[in-house]
Amino acid sequence: MPGQHRKRTAARKLTALAVCGVAATLVVVLWAAIRPGPAAQHVAAVDSPQSTAVEARPVPTIVPPMPQPVPAAAAVEPPPPSEKNAAQHPPPPPPSVPCSTELAGTRPHVARVGNMLKKTFGLTDVGGAVGRADGDHGAGLALDLMTSDSARGDAIADFVLANKQRFGVTYVIWRQRYNDGSGWSYLEDRGSPTANHYDHVHVSFEKAAEVDVTC
Numbered sequence: 001m002p003g004q005h006r007k008r009t010a011a012r013k014l015t016a017l018a019v020c021g022v023a024a025t026l027v028v029v030l031w032a033a034i035r036p037g038p039a040a041q042h043v044a045a046v047d048s049p050q051s052t053a054v055e056a057r058p059v060p061t062i063v064p065p066m067p068q069p070v071p072a073a074a075a076v077e078p079p080p081p082s083e084k085n086a087a088q089h090p091p092p093p094p095p096s097v098p099c100s101t102e103l104a105g106t107r108p109h110v111a112r113v114g115n116m117l118k119k120t121f122g123l124t125d126v127g128g129a130v131g132r133a134d135g136d137h138g139a140g141l142a143l144d145l146m147t148s149d150s151a152r153g154d155a156i157a158d159f160v161l162a163n164k165q166r167f168g169v170t171y172v173i174w175r176q177r178y179n180d181g182s183g184w185s186y187l188e189d190r191g192s193p194t195a196n197h198y199d200h201v202h203v204s205f206e207k208a209a210e211v212d213v214t215c
Contacts, residue, residue, distance in 0.1 A: 096214035104128025106140045109211040113167045113203075114143045116213040121156055123147065127200070136204040145201040150175070156201045168209025173202040 099115040101108035106128040114126050127144035129137055136142035147153050157174045160167065164181050171180040176187050176196040190196050 099213050099215040104143075105130045106143065107205070107207075109168060109209045110141060110143060110205045112211050112213050113169075113205070114145075116215055117143075117145060117156065117160070119215050120159075121145075121147075121152060139207075141207060142202065142204045145203065146199065147201065148199045153201050160201070160203055166211075167213075168206040168211055170204045170206055172204075173197045 099112040101111050103111035103114045104127060106114060117123065118126055123145055125146040129140040132138050145156055153174055157172050160169055160172055161179060161181060171178060175198055177184045178187050193199050
């Protein structure tokens, strides 16, 4: 029937429009669901690397320092010798000189020996020919080395006898004893310490002798 045919056609058109509308709605909904939100876009913008221009800087050149001139070593004076070194190495003694040939009116060779004995044993009183007119003293051939110290007198007598020929000595008297180089012998008592030679060493000499002693 003609009228029924038109109704079916109109119904079909409506159905097609309805289907198209539904499809469009679904598309809009899906697009909204998968579209990233503002926060996601911001994160994506932050995470995305951005190329930054790096400015090339010149590398500084390191120049080594110039060597400084080494100052010349100053002259160093040697330190003065310490007291210990001075004690270990004392200065040399002054040079010896010939002994004087003058002593209490005695002969030159006797005076030389007498002056040497004075210095060696620290004597201050030595008798010779002065005030004596007899014997070896009067002839200037004898000395009296004054000392009351028995130890010092022994040392003087022993020293003179040990150098008897060198000094030109003939004999020695000390403490009432006599010695001409052959040993000690006792003398008779003369009555006093001086006469018995207890306070001095008596030394007699040859008339002529070559004596070389220094003081």
